[in-house]
Amino acid sequence: MAPGAGPTWPYLSAYQTVQPRQDAARFHLYRRSVQAVVPLLGRPTQGNLSWSGDRPDPATSPAPWKFYNIGNNRPEELMHVVSVLERELGRLAKKEMLLMQPGDVPATYTDIGDLARDTGFRPSTTIEEGVTRFIKWYRDYHRI
Numbered sequence: 483m484a485p486g487a488g489p490t491w492p493y494l495s496a497y498q499t500v501q502p503r504q505d506a507a508r509f510h511l512y513r514r515s516v517q518a519v520v521p522l523l524g525r526p527t528q529g530n531l532s533w534s535g536d537r538p539d540p541a542t543s544p545a546p547w548k549f550y551n552i553g554n555n556r557p558e559e560l561m562h563v564v565s566v567l568e569r570e571l572g573r574l575a576k577k578e579m580l581l582m583q584p585g586d587v588p589a590t591y592t593d594i595g596d597l598a599r600d601t602g603f604r605p606s607t608t609i610e611e612g613v614t615r616f617i618k619w620y621r622d623y624h625r626i
Contacts, residue, residue: 518552521601550600553592558609566610570617 530542568574582588598604620626 518550518597518601518603518605521603522550525600548596550597551592551594552597552605553594554605554607554609554612555592555594557589557591563609563613566613567617570614
C-alpha cells in the first residue's frame with residue numbers, strides 16, 4: 483500500500499526546531515548489537531583504579547563495567563525517519579508538529595568511539611535497512 487492510500491495511524495508528536503532536526507533518537511537494530519557485544523564477552527572490563535570521587539570523571543568508574551553506545555554513528559532527520567516508517571507501514575502518520583520542549587536538544591547521535599576502539603566494530607546499518615528489517619521482524623513475530 484502506498485503512503486496516503488490507507489488509514490492513518492495514531493498521532494505522532496514530533497518536536498521540531500525551525501530547521502530540520504537531526505534527531506538521533508538512537509534507532510537500534512539488535513542484530514547489529516549482537517555483532518558489537520560478542521567480541522566483548524571474553525574481555526571483562528577493568529575499573530579505573532585512579533578514579534577519584536574528589537575529581538570524578540563521568541566517563542569512567544572504579545567499578546568493573548562499561549556501557550557502549552551502539553548505533554550507526556550519524557544523525558538522522560526525524561521527519562526522514564517518519565517517512566521511512568510511513569513507507570514501510572504503508573500508512574501516513576497523523577503528525578502533530580510542536581515546538582521543541584524545555585530540556586530538549588537540537589541534535590544528538592550515537593558516539594561509537596569507545597566501541598570501535600575496544601572491539602574494532604563500527605555499525606553501518608542505515609536507518610532504511612534497520613526500519614525495514616525491524617518491521618518485517620515485528621510483523622512475522624506477531625503474525626500480522
